[in-house]
Amino acid sequence: MIFDWNVVTYAAPLLAHGVVMTLQVSAVAAVLALMIGIAAGLASLSSSRVLRGVIRVYVEFVRGTPLLIQIFLVFFALPVLGVRFSEFWAGVVALAFNAGAYIAEVVRGTVGAVEKGQSEAAMSIGMTRHGALIWVLLPQAWRPMIPALTNDLITLTKNSSLLSVISVYELTRAGQAIIATHFAPFEIYLLLALYYWALISALAWASRRIERALPQW
Amino acid sequence: MNLLEARGITKRFGARTVLDGVDLLVRERETVVIIGASGSGKTTLLRCLNRLETPDAGSTRIADVTLGQRSDGRAADERELARQRTLFGFVFQRFNLFPHLTALRNVALGPRRVLGVTPREAERRAAVELTRLGLADHLHKRPSQLSGGQQQRVAIARALAMDPRVMLFDEPTSALDPELVQEVLDAMRQLASEGMTMVVVTHEMRFARHAADRVLFMADGRIVEEGPPAGLFSAPRDARLQRFLRHLEPAS
Numbered sequence A: 001m002i003f004d005w006n007v008v009t010y011a012a013p014l015l016a017h018g019v020v021m022t023l024q025v026s027a028v029a030a031v032l033a034l035m036i037g038i039a040a041g042l043a044s045l046s047s048s049r050v051l052r053g054v055i056r057v058y059v060e061f062v063r064g065t066p067l068l069i070q071i072f073l074v075f076f077a078l079p080v081l082g083v084r085f086s087e088f089w090a091g092v093v094a095l096a097f098n099a100g101a102y103i104a105e106v107v108r109g110t111v112g113a114v115e116k117g118q119s120e121a122a123m124s125i126g127m128t129r130h131g132a133l134i135w136v137l138l139p140q141a142w143r144p145m146i147p148a149l150t151n152d153l154i155t156l157t158k159n160s161s162l163l164s165v166i167s168v169y170e171l172t173r174a175g176q177a178i179i180a181t182h183f184a185p186f187e188i189y190l191l192l193a194l195y196y197w198a199l200i201s202a203l204a205w206a207s208r209r210i211e212r213a214l215p216q217w
Numbered sequence B: 001m002n003l004l005e006a007r008g009i010t011k012r013f014g015a016r017t018v019l020d021g022v023d024l025l026v027r028e029r030e031t032v033v034i035i036g037a038s039g040s041g042k043t044t045l046l047r048c049l050n051r052l053e054t055p056d057a058g059s060t061r062i063a064d065v066t067l068g069q070r071s072d073g074r075a076a077d078e079r080e081l082a083r084q085r086t087l088f089g090f091v092f093q094r095f096n097l098f099p100h101l102t103a104l105r106n107v108a109l110g111p112r113r114v115l116g117v118t119p120r121e122a123e124r125r126a127a128v129e130l131t132r133l134g135l136a137d138h139l140h141k142r143p144s145q146l147s148g149g150q151q152q153r154v155a156i157a158r159a160l161a162m163d164p165r166v167m168l169f170d171e172p173t174s175a176l177d178p179e180l181v182q183e184v185l186d187a188m189r190q191l192a193s194e195g196m197t198m199v200v201v202t203h204e205m206r207f208a209r210h211a212a213d214r215v216l217f218m219a220d221g222r223i224v225e226e227g228p229p230a231g232l233f234s235a236p237r238d239a240r241l242q243r244f245l246r247h248l249e250p251a252s
């Protein structure tokens, strides 16, 4: 087998477009996932049994079904119910829905692990349980949350490659298109792996920076 | 006229009755000290008063509010109960300061997030309370940068910033190094002399002797003896109180 450098030099800049799309879809999904996850995580610590039950079902559903099926549900099944997304937004929604559940578990774990005296102190100055969660417990949980959150966001970014199946023109899809015309799977898939690896490394590096920048006490 | 009237407070944990129909009446500006052996129910009583713990029976009236009840007699929801809780200030044995916030923010948080005053006004109030407690030089320090005695005074300021009618203290000095105890007791005595109504659980007998208007002795979930400190300490009647005081003597 001869390694074809020509196809690599040809593909590298083309794949950059895919990288941009991967970054876009992952970043938007990450923001949405964080909002869903934090809200759901706090809700699962709330005093409302109904709310806790709903979150339980959500998390179990996400954990108990393949992401690919979740993507198909959003892209092919929801339109039957009249909810229609573009490929991009279907991808964002599916990734966020998926990662949100894992983030909810992280939030529940870390916020719930803050010492009990803290919520009692918050209640002693007149806060409700919800007030204590938001103003006292959550702020103390940010820093311990970062490593696990990073994992979930890394997974989300890697999972974005599955969106190639619904024709989101992200990195994996872009690579497949080149393979289809140039038939160089070895070079292109290797290149794809390198691109993902660079992306994920950058993410992990940023996460360490953020963790270090957050105040400790 | 009593500012605080708790009647028949009963609390069970599983099969165990930890509080057995306790009545506690406190007049405005009065300082009541509660003493008793470990496990006699002192902490649970304080926690039942401000509803950190829900009593199984009994009622608590403070000013003209019955805890857990709205003025029309219906059951209070969580938000209403939380608001009623601010009639009490609570000082914990282990301070329970918010470790991620400066002293100033610790004290300002309640006014800011519960009373809804502006950040500027909340911090102004916090600074006033902290200064009153001799902490003007430590406004911007985190709890971990403060001594235990300073932390407990921040905790007192945090409670006072909510403008409570009655202050509850649960062994406020028992987690402190001995040399730091006095500064906290001094702050409490000053508070009492300014007319604050206080219920204090403590093993500091000197404080009880000098600052208390009345001392209550708890045993097995009941108040078994009470009276002005002079009489109660010099002529205890209940055998358990006699034993309790004898055991304390070497320490105090």
Ligand SMILES: Nc1ncnc2c1ncn2[C@@H]1O[C@H](COP(=O)(O)OP(=O)(O)O)[C@@H](O)[C@H]1O
Binding pocket: B013, B018, B036, B037, B038, B039, B040, B041, B042, B043, B044, B045
């Ligand atoms: N949350 C709880 N669950 C079970 N038992 C408890 C709980 N809190 C207190 N107790 C028990 O109630 C009794 C009284 O406790 P406490 O009020 O803390 O006493 P004190 O403050 O006088 O030492 C103790 O036997 C204690 O073990």
Ligand SMILES: [Mg+2]
Binding pocket: B042, B043, B044, B171
């Ligand atoms: Mg106790």
